[in-house]
Amino acid sequence: MPLDLEPAIFRAVAATIVPESVSLDEPGWRDVEQVIEALLLDRPAAMKRQLRLFLRGIEWLPVIRYGRTFTRLDAAARTRVLAHLQNDRIQKVRVGFWGLRTIVLAGYYGRAGAAREIGYAATPRGWEARP
Amino acid sequence: MTRRNYDIVIVGSGAGGGTVAQELSPLCRQGLRIAVLEKGPRLRDDEFTGRELEMAAALYEDGGGFLTADGTMTLAFGRAYGGSTVVYTGTSMLPPARVIRHWNVPGLTHADLECRAHKFMGQNNVHLLEDDLINENNKLFVAGCRQLGYDVRQFPVNIKGCRGSSLCNLGCPNQAKQGTDRVQLPNAERNGVEVITRCEALAIGERSLTARVSAKPAGGKGDPSPWEPGEYQIDAQIIVLCAGAIHTPALLLRSPFSAGLPRLGRGFTCHPAMIIVAEHARPITNFVGFPKSYYLDEFAESRHFVLETCMYFPFITAKSLAGFGAPHSAFMRAFPRLQMILVLACDKADEYNRVSLDRAGLPVVHYHFQPDAVQGLTGGAETAARIFTAAGAVRVHRPLEGGFRPGTVPVSAAHIQGGCAMGQVTDAWGQVRGLPWLYVADASLFPDSLEINPYLTIMALADRVAQRIKEGGREPARSQGSASNP
Numbered sequence: 001m002p003l004d005l006e007p008a009i010f011r012a013v014a015a016t017i018v019p020e021s022v023s024l025d026e027p028g029w030r031d032v033e034q035v036i037e038a039l040l041l042d043r044p045a046a047m048k049r050q051l052r053l054f055l056r057g058i059e060w061l062p063v064i065r066y067g068r069t070f071t072r073l074d075a076a077a078r079t080r081v082l083a084h085l086q087n088d089r090i091q092k093v094r095v096g097f098w099g100l101r102t103i104v105l106a107g108y109y110g111r112a113g114a115a116r117e118i119g120y121a122a123t124p125r126g127w128e129a130r131p
Numbered sequence: 132m133t134r135r136n137y138d139i140v141i142v143g144s145g146a147g148g149g150t151v152a153q154e155l156s157p158l159c160r161q162g163l164r165i166a167v168l169e170k171g172p173r174l175r176d177d178e179f180t181g182r183e184l185e186m187a188a189a190l191y192e193d194g195g196g197f198l199t200a201d202g203t204m205t206l207a208f209g210r211a212y213g214g215s216t217v218v219y220t221g222t223s224m225l226p227p228a229r230v231i232r233h234w235n236v237p238g239l240t241h242a243d244l245e246c247r248a249h250k251f252m253g254q255n256n257v258h259l260l261e262d263d264l265i266n267e268n269n270k271l272f273v274a275g276c277r278q279l280g281y282d283v284r285q286f287p288v289n290i291k292g293c294r295g296s297s298l299c300n301l302g303c304p305n306q307a308k309q310g311t312d313r314v315q316l317p318n319a320e321r322n323g324v325e326v327i328t329r330c331e332a333l334a335i336g337e338r339s340l341t342a343r344v345s346a347k348p349a350g351g352k353g354d355p356s357p358w359e360p361g362e363y364q365i366d367a368q369i370i371v372l373c374a375g376a377i378h379t380p381a382l383l384l385r386s387p388f389s390a391g392l393p394r395l396g397r398g399f400t401c402h403p404a405m406i407i408v409a410e411h412a413r414p415i416t417n418f419v420g421f422p423k424s425y426y427l428d429e430f431a432e433s434r435h436f437v438l439e440t441c442m443y444f445p446f447i448t449a450k451s452l453a454g455f456g457a458p459h460s461a462f463m464r465a466f467p468r469l470q471m472i473l474v475l476a477c478d479k480a481d482e483y484n485r486v487s488l489d490r491a492g493l494p495v496v497h498y499h500f501q502p503d504a505v506q507g508l509t510g511g512a513e514t515a516a517r518i519f520t521a522a523g524a525v526r527v528h529r530p531l532e533g534g535f536r537p538g539t540v541p542v543s544a545a546h547i548q549g550g551c552a553m554g555q556v557t558d559a560w561g562q563v564r565g566l567p568w569l570y571v572a573d574a575s576l577f578p579d580s581l582e583i584n585p586y587l588t589i590m591a592l593a594d595r596v597a598q599r600i601k602e603g604g605r606e607p608a609r610s611q612g613s614a615s616n617p
Binding site: 092099128 | 420
C-alpha cells in the first residue's frame, strides 16, 4: 500500500482527484499502488513522511467543519475539502496537496491500461502504425 | 579505494561533455588517456520502449521530478550516456546575438559561438523537417499564429530517419535524434576515449576526483558499468566539469576551492514552463509525428515568453493540467483531440535564484518566480489561448484563471542554466578562476538566461573549452571556431 496507509483513505483521495478511479477493480487498484510504490522507492524518507502526514491530515481535517472524516464524506464535500487545500493561503499546504495530487495522477495515468482508456496510442512505429 | 590515472577526465556526457570528449579525442592518438564519467547508464537500442514512467525512471534524474527547495517547480534533466541530449527534442537553435551581447563576457563574441554552432549543426544533421512529416498539432499552431499575424517560425531539428513516434522526451525508440549519444560520444570512443557509465563524481580535489561506481540495479535498464562497483580516486592533469547546471556548481561547492569563487551557484535560470492545452471538435494527429516543429519568439524581449509546439504523455499531461476531478478528467479523456503549446518564460539571473548544498552535501535549487517570469507565464498562457481559439479549438484549459500562485500552477523547467557564470566563476574559455587544471563546459557557464533551447550554445561553448585545452591552457589567438573534425 502506498505510504503505508489504510487503503480507504488513499482511495478516497484518489477517487476525488480522478473520479474514474472508482470503477477500478481490486487488480486495477493494485496497479495504481504498484506504480506509486515504484515512484517513491528512491525518494527521501522525509518526503514520504510528509506525504503520510498530509494524507492523515486530509482524513481528520474535515471533522472540524463537517463533523466527519474525509472517508465518510460524500463526493461533493470531498471535492470542497481538496479544493480548499489546493488554494490554501499557506504555500506549504498548496505544495503538499500538489505533491499528493501528482502521485495519484502518476498512479492512475501510469498504469498500462490508462493510455488505452483515454485514447492515447503513441507507438515507436509512429506514422507507420496509423491505419 | 581504487586509484586510476588519466590525463584528462570529463564529468558528464551530455551536450557539453560529449562535445569536449569528441574534440579532445584526437589527443588519444598521441598517447593521452581521456575518460568521461557519466552518472547514468548506457541503454541498448531495444531498451527504449517509449513507456512513460519506465523511461523517465531510466533516463532522468529523480524521474524528471527534481524539486526546487520550496517544491513549487520540478526540473527535468537527463542522466544517461548522452545526458540530456538523450531526452531533449533536438531543436537546434543558434544563440541570439542580443542575448550574447547582454551576457557581456569580455572575449566572448556571438560570431565565435555562431561559427562553432554551425559546425555541430553539420555534424548532427540539423535541418527543417519536411512538410509531409508535420502533424496537425503543429499545423494548427501555425494556422493560429498566422491568423493572428504572428511571426511563427520552424525549428531546425537534428533528426535522421524520424518515424514520428512523438516519444523524443522518453529517448527516441528509433535512434533518430542525433544527440551526443549518437554522434559525439561514439566518435570520441572510436578515437580511444573511455566512457565510464554509472559513475558519479562525488568530490574534487587538487587534480583529482573521488567517484562512486554503482552496480546495475536488479531489473534496471542499461549495461553494467565497465568498472567494478565501488569508490575510486581518479587523478588527472585536467578535469572538465560538464555535469549540468545543478551538479557542476554542486561539485565545486563541495570542493575546497569554493571559498575563492564568490559567484559560484549564483545566477541560476531555467525558462520556467507551462503546458497549455486545448480541445478541438475532432481528433487531430498529435501523439503521432515529430512533436516540436514551430515556435513563436517575437515576445521574448517585450513580454518575456516564447511559445513552442509540444506533445506530452499521459502522466505529464495530467500533471500539467491544473485542478482535479471531473473538469481535469474531461480534458484527459479528450486526448486524441488535444492541441498543446509550451509556454517558456524568459527568467533572468538574480541574487536569489541559486544552487546551494544541504547538510548532506546534496544540491538544492532555490528559485522564486520573478515578476518578469510571472508576466511571461501569464502573457504566454493568454497568447496560447488566443492561438488555440484562432486555430478552431472549442475549449481551452486556463490554468492561470485565478492568477499565478506558486504551488497551484503546474510549472516545470528543462533548460537548466547558470551557476558557474562565464566571466565570473570562469574566464571566457571556461577555465575556473585561479585553477589552471579545472574547466567548466556546460550550461552552468551561461551568465544569464539564453531565452532559447540551449544545446547548440552549450556545444559551442564546450568547443571553445576544448580548443583552450588543446592549446595547452593558453588563451587561443584564434576565436572564430576550430576547424577540426573528429
